[in-house]
Amino acid sequence: MKITAKFAGKCATCTEKIAVGETVEWQPGSRSSQHVVCHARIEALYATARAAMTDAERLTDRGYSVDEVTTLSTRERGEIIAEHINEAVTNVLLAERMARING
Numbered sequence: 001m002k003i004t005a006k007f008a009g010k011c012a013t014c015t016e017k018i019a020v021g022e023t024v025e026w027q028p029g030s031r032s033s034q035h036v037v038c039h040a041r042i043e044a045l046y047a048t049a050r051a052a053m054t055d056a057e058r059l060t061d062r063g064y065s066v067d068e069v070t071t072l073s074t075r076e077r078g079e080i081i082a083e084h085i086n087e088a089v090t091n092v093l094l095a096e097r098m099a100r101i102n103g
């Protein structure tokens, strides 16, 4: 949800400053917030990562055979798939940070 920052801080995504009075994206219960632009970018990265592979391909990529997949619970499958997607997004963000540091 979008809120107005009451305190100065750092964006959880890009680590740049967030100023008091700036509109930021914040999840209720979270201690961190993000620039609205950074949040939109993360959402786009997740959408791209989700569309890049099928769930079956993600499980195979993790080393599960078709037989093994059928023994997993829906929750286990969901966790493995979510972890795979998170990793894909994290890798893009890390590569961007390294490029900024080295560039």
Ligand SMILES: [Zn+2]
Residues within 6 Å of the ligand: 011, 012, 013, 014, 015, 016, 034, 035, 038
């Ligand atoms: Zn940011």
